[in-house]
Amino acid sequence: MEFHDRPRFPRGFRCASRNCGLKPTAKDLALFVSDTDASAAALFTRNKFPGAPIILGRETIKSGRLRAIVANSKYSNVATGERGIENARRMAAAAAKEIGATPDRVLVSSTGVIGVALPIEIIERGIIGMSGDLVDDPIVGAEGMMTTDTYAKALSVSVGAATITWVAKGSGMIEPNMATMLAYIFTDAAFDAPTIDRLLRAAVDVSFNMLSVDTDTSTSDTCAMLANGLAGSVDESAFAAALTAGCIRMTEMLARDGEGAEHLIRATVRGARSVVEARVIAKSIVNSPLIKTMVHGADPNVGRILMAVGKCTECTIPPGTTDAWINEYAVVRAGERLPFDDDIVRAAFANEVVEIVVALGAGTAAATAYGCDLTKGYIAENASYYSS
Amino acid sequence: MEFHDRPRFPRGFRCASRNCGLKPTAKDLALFVSDTDASAAALFTRNKFPGAPIILGRETIKSGRLRAIVANSKYSNVATGERGIENARRMAAAAAKEIGATPDRVLVSSTGVIGVALPIEIIERGIIGMSGDLVDDPIVGAEGMMTTDTYAKALSVSVGAATITWVAKGSGMIEPNMATMLAYIFTDAAFDAPTIDRLLRAAVDVSFNMLSVDTDTSTSDTCAMLANGLAGSVDESAFAAALTAGCIRMTEMLARDGEGAEHLIRATVRGARSVVEARVIAKSIVNSPLIKTMVHGADPNVGRILMAVGKCTECTIPPGTTDAWINEYAVVRAGERLPFDDDIVRAAFANEVVEIVVALGAGTAAATAYGCDLTKGYIAENASYYSS
Numbered sequence: 001m002e003f004h005d006r007p008r009f010p011r012g013f014r015c016a017s018r019n020c021g022l023k024p025t026a027k028d029l030a031l032f033v034s035d036t037d038a039s040a041a042a043l044f045t046r047n048k049f050p051g052a053p054i055i056l057g058r059e060t061i062k063s064g065r066l067r068a069i070v071a072n073s074k075y076s077n078v079a080t081g082e083r084g085i086e087n088a089r090r091m092a093a094a095a096a097k098e099i100g101a102t103p104d105r106v107l108v109s110s111t112g113v114i115g116v117a118l119p120i121e122i123i124e125r126g127i128i129g130m131s132g133d134l135v136d137d138p139i140v141g142a143e144g145m146m147t148t149d150t151y152a153k154a155l156s157v158s159v160g161a162a163t164i165t166w167v168a169k170g171s172g173m174i175e176p177n178m179a180t181m182l183a184y185i186f187t188d189a190a191f192d193a194p195t196i197d198r199l200l201r202a203a204v205d206v207s208f209n210m211l212s213v214d215t216d217t218s219t220s221d222t223c224a225m226l227a228n229g230l231a232g233s234v235d236e237s238a239f240a241a242a243l244t245a246g247c248i249r250m251t252e253m254l255a256r257d258g259e260g261a262e263h264l265i266r267a268t269v270r271g272a273r274s275v276v277e278a279r280v281i282a283k284s285i286v287n288s289p290l291i292k293t294m295v296h297g298a299d300p301n302v303g304r305i306l307m308a309v310g311k312c313t314e315c316t317i318p319p320g321t322t323d324a325w326i327n328e329y330a331v332v333r334a335g336e337r338l339p340f341d342d343d344i345v346r347a348a349f350a351n352e353v354v355e356i357v358v359a360l361g362a363g364t365a366a367a368t369a370y371g372c373d374l375t376k377g378y379i380a381e382n383a384s385y386y387s388s
Numbered sequence: 389m390e391f392h393d394r395p396r397f398p399r400g401f402r403c404a405s406r407n408c409g410l411k412p413t414a415k416d417l418a419l420f421v422s423d424t425d426a427s428a429a430a431l432f433t434r435n436k437f438p439g440a441p442i443i444l445g446r447e448t449i450k451s452g453r454l455r456a457i458v459a460n461s462k463y464s465n466v467a468t469g470e471r472g473i474e475n476a477r478r479m480a481a482a483a484a485k486e487i488g489a490t491p492d493r494v495l496v497s498s499t500g501v502i503g504v505a506l507p508i509e510i511i512e513r514g515i516i517g518m519s520g521d522l523v524d525d526p527i528v529g530a531e532g533m534m535t536t537d538t539y540a541k542a543l544s545v546s547v548g549a550a551t552i553t554w555v556a557k558g559s560g561m562i563e564p565n566m567a568t569m570l571a572y573i574f575t576d577a578a579f580d581a582p583t584i585d586r587l588l589r590a591a592v593d594v595s596f597n598m599l600s601v602d603t604d605t606s607t608s609d610t611c612a613m614l615a616n617g618l619a620g621s622v623d624e625s626a627f628a629a630a631l632t633a634g635c636i637r638m639t640e641m642l643a644r645d646g647e648g649a650e651h652l653i654r655a656t657v658r659g660a661r662s663v664v665e666a667r668v669i670a671k672s673i674v675n676s677p678l679i680k681t682m683v684h685g686a687d688p689n690v691g692r693i694l695m696a697v698g699k700c701t702e703c704t705i706p707p708g709t710t711d712a713w714i715n716e717y718a719v720v721r722a723g724e725r726l727p728f729d730d731d732i733v734r735a736a737f738a739n740e741v742v743e744i745v746v747a748l749g750a751g752t753a754a755a756t757a758y759g760c761d762l763t764k765g766y767i768a769e770n771a772s773y774y775s776s
Contacts, residue, residue: 046701047695047698047699047701048697048698048699048700048701048703048705048707049694049695049697049698049705049707049710049723050698076691078691078694078695079691079694079720079723079724079725080724080725081722081723081724113689113691114689114691114692114694114695114725115690115691115694115720115724115725116691116725172678173678173692173695175699214677214678215603215675215676215677216676216677216678216692216695216696216699217695217698217699217701218695219691219694219695219698287603288603288604289602289603289604289766289770290560290561290602290604290770293766293767293770293771294770294771294773294774296767296771297770297771297772297775299770299771299772299773299774299775300774300775301501301502301773301774301775302503303464303466303467303501303502303503303504303607304502304561304604306437306466306467306502306503306607307435307437307466307502307561307604307605307606307607308604309436309437310435310436310437310438310605310607311435311436311563311604311605312436313434313435313436313605315436317436317437319436319437322437332467332503334469335437335467335469336467336468336469336503337467337468337502337503337504374767375767376764376767376768378677378681379681379684379762379763379764379767380764382677382678382681382682382685382687383681383682383684383685383687384685384687385682385687385689386682386687386688386689387685387687387688387689
């Protein structure tokens with residue numbers, strides 16, 4: 001499967017973005033439109049303080065039909081009470097009016113500072129005229145969603161006659177749980193809403209749900225998929241494989257662009273007793289601050305891998321059969337550190353992609369988690385996110 | 389209860405420390421001795437890759453009797469296989485010989501880099517003559533245990549005719565589970581080993597087990613308590629209260645001296661459905677990188693408190709009744725952010741101690757967790773711990 005060199009939309013999808021005045025000059029508003037009603041599914045954060053757009057979105061997605069998604073950055077519309085819900089509804093209504101649809105066909109996303117009222121009049125004014133700006137370049141929409149992302153993220157791939165396109169933003173407060181930051185997936189393949197929902201859940205399970213930048217689960221996470229059917233039927237297995245591959249690729253892009261990150265860390269755990277345990281241990285590796293700083297500093301302190309595995313005290317971990325590799329170089333065998341060459345490990349850590357593989361010898365289950373290193377950049381960004 | 393201005397030992401306990409050559413010049417070896425056999429209990433890390441001293445220590449403590457503790461820093465003797473166990477035994481034997489006891493009465497601790505063989509000959513040579521250096525100042529012993537600690541940590545308090553003395557080290561790879569980093573507690577009160585064990589578990593449960601510097605559970609955690617009985621019987625309730633208070637105070641000292649830390653963060657959750665849930669949520673607050681960086685930067689981005697509470701998706705959290713305070717200043721009421729004064733919150737975060745209180749309105753249970761802010765200092769220390 002080859003991703004397109006330059007991401008493009010499936011037939012019948014377009015987007016626009018602009019600065020509406022929430023930020024001084026950067027883009028802060030994005031609109032994604034399907035020319036026709038699309039089958040749709042969406043997964044949302046499981047955080048117990050979901051934002052107003054999540055509360056509204058859970059209601060909207062029940063119909064399994066969407067025409068558009070409207071998203072703003074800078075303010076997340078979380079912890080804003082009844083007025084927040086009302087503002088999310090006004091945002092959907094403004095987008096619906098702009099494209100000639102009904103508000104119940106518009107999904108709303110807001111990300112940014114928690115607990116500040118949405119300046120809804122500014123957004124409503126900003127939406128006016130966006131239908132005249134619609135283009136078929138998904139990067140344009142991605143630009144309108146960015147917060148601390150360092151670049152706009154989009155991907156696309158062909159499956160038979162159909163196309164699948166991913167548009168997403170990161171990049172902090174990310175350990176998705178049942179859903180993820182903002183990730184939108186568009187396709188012109190024809191599937192009904194229950195099928196879209198099933199395929200999306202399966203793909204998210206091994207991709208966005210295995211991503212962690214900083215262990216913090218956002219109150220605004222949304223992953224939505226729209227299928228407008230303009231390309232007709234495609235083989236479901238081929239579609240599911242492409243969907244999963246693209247979700248994993250986008251997960252890696254989000255991890256690599258985690259706040260302050262300089263490396264993608266991919267942790268694979270094999271030989272686990274169960275998939276659940278493999279997932280817990282793989283997540284423990286990418287979430288360990290001591291693993292993250294070790295990779296950042298290219299410090300061959302690989303005993304920390306055993307620490308991060310061993311702290312999963314509820315899992316079956318036989319110390320005597322645990323092996324580990326860093327970018328295919330063996331560093332632990334049978335629970336003991338091998339007398340490896342420090343310089344080879346340092347060189348492995350210097351790669352942009354650092355792959356840590358742990359084989360437990362406890363069973364046959366495996367899982368992979370995606371994360372990034374922890375740098376002073378993360379701290380600089382998050383020590384003044386609200387004030388700056 | 390008043391801690392002594394200058395920590396001192398109970399009757400019959402002394403210690404010594406020195407540089408034996410593991411580090412260039414800093415102290416790297418500590419010896420704590422009771423003149424007589426003491427009743428003893430110990431809790432160890434639940435990490436699945438326990439160090440050799442932990443494996444040996446679990447065997448040693450079964451008798452409920454100890455005469456001495458010997459500890460080195462720089463190398464943790466973890467992931468070192470059978471040879472590691474043998475080296476831990478040799479360390480116990482060397483200390484036993486030096487003080488005229490048997491090896492089964494000596495508890496061994498090693499902390500530092502994981503996966504490097506212990507230079508046992510250097511340690512054996514270093515132990516020789518330490519019995520001539522024994523003094524009654526617990527700070528001297530604490531100095532020999534330090535790794536990245538910025539100062540040597542000891543406390544003492546009187547209970548009736550008895551004294552309780554705590555000696556501990558921090559300061560990274562700390563989220564103890566059933567035990568903690570290295571914390572030794574000495575008393576001349578008379579209690580048998582089962583009582584010491586019961587009292588220690590109860591105190592650790594609300595103190596060291598609620599401490600997290602970085603969510604990483606060390607492979608070397610040990611908390612041991614020795615009671616030599618020289619002061620005779622003391623009231624058990626008064627003793628338990630003093631023991632718990634001292635463990636909490638030492639926990640706060642360890643959190644405040646977490647690697648790179650500039651603030652102690654104390655998170656109290658009230659109104660939870662159960663103590664287990666209160667503990668999970670309080671830990672989630674002190675473990676959130678976004679809370680930690682917010683405190684570090686004195687950035688009044690307090691919506692993050694709701695995020696950190698709400699990501700405990702398995703807990704009962706009614707958004708509509710959740711309130712929050714920072715150093716007694718109300719910032720959230722009924723799940724909504726109050727229109728607070730940013731400057732008051734900034735000033736609260738400027739305090740060395742930042743107390744976050746969350747009231748859930750879900751029940752009557754409460755718990756307190758202890759942590760610290762996340763700074764560039766943590767990253768600097770841990771990106772080159774092995775190499776430097």
